[in-house]
Amino acid sequence: MNNEQQNIYKNEYLPYIVRVGKITSWLSLPLIFIPALVVVIFFGARPDAGGVITGLVGLCSAMLAWYIVDPVTLYPILHIPGMYMTYLCGNSKEIRAPAATAALSAAGVEAGTEHGTIVAGISIAISIFISVGTMTLVAILGNAILAVLPQTVLHALNYLLPSLFGTMCMQRILLDPKSSLIILPISIALKFLSMNGFFKFLPFGGGYAQILLCVIAGVIVARIVHKDKLKA
Amino acid sequence: MTAEYKALSNSMIMWIACLPGVAIVIYQAYLIFKKSKDDAVRIGLSKNQVSASIRSAAITSIGPCLVMITAMLALMMYDGAPFAWLRTNFIGSITYELQGAQFAADGIGIELGSAQMDANFLATACIVEAGGCVGWVIFSALFSDRMEVVQExxxxxxxxxxxxxxxxxxxxxxxxxxxxxxxxxxxxxxxxxxxxxxxxxxxxxxxxxxxxxxxxxxxxxxxxxxxxxxxxxxxxxxxx
Structure with missing residues (x-):
């Protein structure tokens, strides 16, 4: 990139993205509580405060680690525009990260570079148009869709996520086989520990422990394996 | 679900209430897409690279969206179509949302999917499921432009x-x-x-x-x- 292009990226593109991202993110917070307000005002609901707090504490504790781990781990792929969009629309690992990964590969640019940032912005926006469009159709047409799809296709959909995760995991392994061949057995061991209730003593049942420890293990292993790059 | 709950949770007023949340997601994506596409060529990306990005992102997104269909239909049974539509499009993750509905039901001591679901459950679910995702939006709003500092x-x-x-x-x-x-x-x-x-x-x-x-x-x-x-x-x- 030449100086003019750098200037456009740093002084026009990024400030615009940050402004739009922050304003829409903060603005969205009251909007998502409108349905609750409507149910109270128009349908006379009187939700029990204790029930709401119990539900919130349960859900937030299950998700707490994810509020930080998810953005921190996916930032290298999503970058600034992708972050604002992904943490407004969701499905970070299932739809946004794969869409951005595929687009970066198709465009032949690296994640985290100026070009990679703009490609991430384009690709994640496209994935949002597709997912919102799909969910809108499903919400309107509902059960009619299920009646049309063959049983075999519906059955096969149950295996899409395992196949996707296996594919994406192997992509990571191929990019860094040394780290992966240590992290994978650690993940298996942590899974067995989790399955046998080893983490139940942790606050709120420890359901988050397996993935959190996998991330920590991944960071430590990568630092050890690539320690020569740390000094460069 | 009872006929009364079905009518309530699928009413036109619920669709209108859920529209602003989905609209802001689309609006944000549209603004960022337009700016990214316009500036892509200005900073040295070719039109072919932009087209390839769009094509590959679209192709890769379709499959996982199809997976969401059967799970979304389950969520529609608990939350009604309008709120399920909002939840899957706003910090949506099907597994998270179904957990959210379960936590809401557990919180007020009813069985999810049963005839016990009423306006009180729907209001509770609306607050719990929305409240549980606020953490991500706040983290993103505060730190997306400062992730280098967080990472450092x-x-x-x-x-x-x-x-x-x-x-x-x-x-x-x-x-x-x-x-x-x-x-x-x-x-x-x-x-x-x-x-x-x-x-x-x-x-x-x-x-x-x-x-x-x-x-x-x-x-x-x-x-x-x-x-x-x-x-x-x-x-x-x-x-x-």
Whole structure:
């Protein structure tokens, strides 16, 4: 990139993205509580405060680690525009990260570079148009869709996520086989520990422990394996 | 669900109430897409690169969206179509949303999907499911433009460590998600292996004979191969 292009990226593109991202993110917070307000005002609901707090504490504790781990781990792929969009629309690992990964590969640019940032912005926006469009159709047409799809296709959909995760995991392994061949057995061991209730003593049942420890293990292993790059 | 709850949760007023949340997601994506597309060429990307990005993102997104359909239909039974539509489009993750509905039901002591669901449950679910996702929006609003600082703090001040940490963390996340699908060992494990073998072969072949279609369609092809293998196994075992 030449100086003019750098200037456009740093002084026009990024400030615009940050402004739009922050304003829409903060603005969205009251909007998502409108349905609750409507149910109270128009349908006379009187939700029990204790029930709401119990539900919130349960859900937030299950998700707490994810509020930080998810953005921190996916930032290298999503970058600034992708972050604002992904943490407004969701499905970070299932739809946004794969869409951005595929687009970066198709465009032949690296994640985290100026070009990679703009490609991430384009690709994640496209994935949002597709997912919102799909969910809108499903919400309107509902059960009619299920009646049309063959049983075999519906059955096969149950295996899409395992196949996707296996594919994406192997992509990571191929990019860094040394780290992966240590992290994978650690993940298996942590899974067995989790399955046998080893983490139940942790606050709120420890359901988050397996993935959190996998991330920590991944960071430590990568630092050890690539320690020569740390000094460069 | 009772007829009364069905009418309430699927009413026109609920659709109108849920519209602003979905609209802001689309509006934000539209603004960022337009700016990114306009500036892409200005900073040196070619029109072909932009088109390739759009095409590959669209192709890769369709498959996972289809997965969401059956789970969304389940969510529609608990929350009604309008709120399920809002939830899956606003910090939507099907597994998270179904957990949210369960936590809401547990919180007020009713059985999810039963005739006990009423306006009080819907209001509780609306607050709990929306409240539970606020953490992500706030983190993103505060730190998206400062992630280098967050990462530097996590990297202990050594910027050389940042990409290494990112790589290690990503490997950890996807290993954990994949291992969840391998243990206990069921048919889905074959999908994991089939997808992994397919992408390995495609990647090795692409390194020797670089092809654009591999980069755009690769993920989707491997997903379909995994799904196909699992379905054939289920047919052979008489499951379907």
């Amino acid at each position: 703090k996590l990297a202990g001040g050594n910027m050389n460590a940042v990409p290494i940490i990112g790589t290690g963390a990503l490997i950890g996340v996807y290993c954990s998600l994949t291992v969840d699908r391998l243990i206990p060992f069921k048919t889905q494990a074959f999908g994991v292996f089939a997808g992994a073998i397919a992408i390995t072969l495609l990647t090795l072949w692409d390194r020797k004979n670089p092809k654009q279609w591999v980069k755009e369609w690769g993920l989707t092809i491997c997903m379909i191969i995994g799904m196909f293998v699992c379905t054939v196994i289920d047919i052979m075992n008489g499951v379907i």
